[in-house]
């Protein structure tokens with residue numbers, strides 16, 4: 426059953442009297458128990474989507490169209506129009522978040538335990554002693570000694586704080602966890618541990634996951650399906666393994682080329698996408714990736730390709746692959762030497 430339905434979501438910011446079209450007509454679904462990743466380079470609109478889902482957009486940000494339905498046996502709510510009371514009711518129990526910066530999310534004046542206990546007691550009728558016991562168990566599950574319930578956030582290392590956040594987000598076994606760059610600020614080994622813990626805990630709880638990251642290896646380790654974002658739009662959606670082995674959008678292919686191989690082989694060439702994403706002010710007609718795309722044709726400048734179905738379960742927004750061309754084969758035929766991806 427579908428748990429989250431994001432339908433035609435558009436979000437704008439206003440800054441210096443200009444309108445920034447940060448998210449433009451994005452639609453995707455997450456099934457119960459499914460892990461979905463949103464991936465794309467900085468500024469593509471991923472965090473804006475996460476903030477809209479949580480109703481945490483800053484004052485200058487506004488959802489201009491679309492809906493975000495959260496639906497299961499006990500909830501049916503459009504998160505865009507829900508009241509703060511309705512949101513408070515589902516927070517922790519149905520919707521929890523692990524954010525980019527745990528230090529900001531954890532309140533510095535309360536102990537870790539006090540914050541987890543409060544979340545538990547807000548939603549469940551349990552004694553403080555029971556909630557404290559559960560907080561300790563949760564911390565142990567993420568590899569933190571349960572004595573640490575009485576520590577303040579600043580007394581923990583960055584990695585421990587992030588794990589404490591994960592423990593807290595899982596405290597009420599929420600239906601959906603939104604993890605926005607949960608490992609970005611951490612060293613590689615801690616990153617691996619944290620991803621393992623998100624994986625194990627969400628397996629145990631059986632919840633859905635929306636993983637937001639610029640790092641395709643994080644998506645490939647944790648997600649069943651992936652949506653690739655570029656300049657505020659979804660340009661490709663499908664099962665992670667299929668999308669990463671046989672991309673249907675040139676931007677996805679570019680992203681993959683720019684990363685070391687997912688298996689960690691070091692002898693492959695890294696190839697970068699030249700140029701920069703467009704500014705999202707006064708948006709021109711046509712495909713937003715056109716200026717950076719080695720496959721671009723005249724028609725790509727005339728209208729913006731819509732996300733269209735490909736093989737079952739897959740969608741991409743590209744005229745070239747919609748015509749059935751395979752990006753790998755087509756590359757040698759159409760792309761001149763000067764237009765090829767640049768080798769690093």
Ligand SMILES: Nc1ncnc2c1ncn2[C@@H]1O[C@H](COP(=O)(O)OP(=O)(O)OP(=O)(O)O)[C@@H](O)[C@H]1O
Pocket residue numbers: 438439440445447465466467468469470471472473474483485486639705
């Ligand atoms: N508060 C804001 N005011 C004005 N513009 C903003 C604001 N926040 C984000 N933007 C703009 O909206 C667009 C999308 O940004 P967003 O942070 O959602 O992207 P992202 O893919 O999550 O990138 P990152 O990983 O760097 O956070 C960008 O052009 C960004 O500059």
